[in-house]
Amino acid sequence: MKGHNGTTLYVGGDGPGNYTNIQDAIDDSFDGDTIFVYSGIYLADIFINKSISLIGENQDTTIIEWGDNGISIFADFVTVTKFTIQKCGGFWHRCGIYIASDYNKISKVSIINNVVLNGIFLEESYGNIISDNIIENNNYHGIRLQYSSSNIITDNKISNLAAYGIVLSNSNDNEVYSNTVSLCDWGGISVVSECTDNKLYHNNLIDNDVSNGNDDGNSLWDDGYPSGGNFWSDYIGEDNNSDGIGDTPYTIPGGENEDRYPLMNPWNNTPPDAPIIDGPTHGKVGVSYDYTFNATDTDGDDIWYHISWGDKEIINIYGPYHSGEEITLSYSWSEKGIFIISCWVRDRYNEISNTTILEVNMPRYKEFDFYNKIFNWLVERFSILGIFLI
Numbered sequence: 078m079k080g081h082n083g084t085t086l087y088v089g090g091d092g093p094g095n096y097t098n099i100q101d102a103i104d105d106s107f108d109g110d111t112i113f114v115y116s117g118i119y120l121a122d123i124f125i126n127k128s129i130s131l132i133g134e135n136q137d138t139t140i141i142e143w144g145d146n147g148i149s150i151f152a153d154f155v156t157v158t159k160f161t162i163q164k165c166g167g168f169w170h171r172c173g174i175y176i177a178s179d180y181n182k183i184s185k186v187s188i189i190n191n192v193v194l195n196g197i198f199l200e201e202s203y204g205n206i207i208s209d210n211i212i213e214n215n216n217y218h219g220i221r222l223q224y225s226s227s228n229i230i231t232d233n234k235i236s237n238l239a240a241y242g243i244v245l246s247n248s249n250d251n252e253v254y255s256n257t258v259s260l261c262d263w264g265g266i267s268v269v270s271e272c273t274d275n276k277l278y279h280n281n282l283i284d285n286d287v288s289n290g291n292d293d294g295n296s297l298w299d300d301g302y303p304s305g306g307n308f309w310s311d312y313i314g315e316d317n318n319s320d321g322i323g324d325t326p327y328t329i330p331g332g333e334n335e336d337r338y339p340l341m342n343p344w345n346n347t348p349p350d351a352p353i354i355d356g357p358t359h360g361k362v363g364v365s366y367d368y369t370f371n372a373t374d375t376d377g378d379d380i381w382y383h384i385s386w387g388d389k390e391i392i393n394i395y396g397p398y399h400s401g402e403e404i405t406l407s408y409s410w411s412e413k414g415i416f417i418i419s420c421w422v423r424d425r426y427n428e429i430s431n432t433t434i435l436e437v438n439m440p441r442y443k444e445f446d447f448y449n450k451i452f453n454w455l456v457e458r459f460s461i462l463g464i465f466l467i
Contacts, residue, residue, distance in 0.1 A: 085113055098119060100124065103127065114139050126152050136187055140162075156183075160186050163189050183208070216239040226251060240262060249273045264288045265290050266289075278300040307327075346426050350375070358436060359440060368405070378424040417434050
């Protein structure tokens with residue numbers, strides 16, 4: 078099936094004439110075409126030399142694997158979105174996505190579980206946008222720029238890498254913001270080898286080894302006041318005026334750079350979802366009942382459950398637990414009444430969820446209920462008796 082300018086070509090799925098592999102569709106395409114790839118597993122080493130859009134059906138289930146490079150891009154104005162790239166690599170400069178061209182857009186791509194691999198490598202590239210990708214559990218850098226300028230790197234989540242999360246080398250005038258980089262062995266963000274005029278702000282740099290950042294060039298590490306700089310998990314300054322900005326700069330190793338306005342809490346940190354409470358809503362005094370509590374944190378942070386059982390002016394704190402980890406607690410009430418179990422959840426940065434409540438009724442003793450039922454039965458059947466008894 079030969080493509081035409083502005084045509085959509087299909088890979089996988091059940092349609093007549095659909096392609097079996099991605100490379101064949103690319104080879105038959107023209108500039109301006111779109112290639113839509115249905116969910117499935119496809120071979121890597123994809124080579125793009127035309128200005129096309131390569132779109133997967135679903136980021137989690139449209140999978141490219143088993144190759145040296147997942148995707149290599151040598152044409153300008155290419156869009157790649159909604160793929161997972163895994164099980165690739167094997168040599169020092171292999172990449173999940175390699176870009177040696179300009180004005181490309183890479184978004185919603187998961188690059189995970191690869192060996193000796195740069196997640197996304199831009200070399201001698203200009204004007205690209207790398208956004209909203211997940212890069213984790215790889216054996217080298219997350220996003221690497223070399224001799225590249227005027228690119229935007231934003232809203233990427235990078236974690237558990239054997240090298241740096243983001244590296245800029247001999248690269249100028251790039252903007253790196255709103256990324257989360259955590260648990261990388263060599264460090265969070267590294268700016269090296271004669272870089273100038275890069276701007277890095279609103280990034281969350283959390284628990285990276287060696288350092289959360291280093292810079293031997295000349296970069297701007299904040300967006301001014303009151304917009305602020307970056308969140309550094311090892312920042313020890315105070316915020317005496319409670320404006321969310323640290324009162325003292327964060328010194329960045331490697332040169333004379335500093336973040337003048339370090340953030341006290343992660344950028345765009347979202348509160349945990351309201352918890353779900355499940356358990357009996359009535360019972361007997363003095364009997365223990367099991368209640369389960371479950372909440373998730375959008376950012377994946379550990380959480381603490383704050384629980385009141387409604388019979389004392391005490392809030393019990395349980396945690397930390399992993400996001401989405403269900404806990405079961407037993408409790409008994411020592412007296413009759415209606416009690417409100419209330420629970421809210423806090424993450425590691427003190428963002429709190431909405432409160433969930435569950436009403437529990439500890440009824441009267443059975444003996445009393447028995448006589449009460451007899452009384453109501455008599456009143457219903459002998460209305461004159463009710464006149465004298467009421």
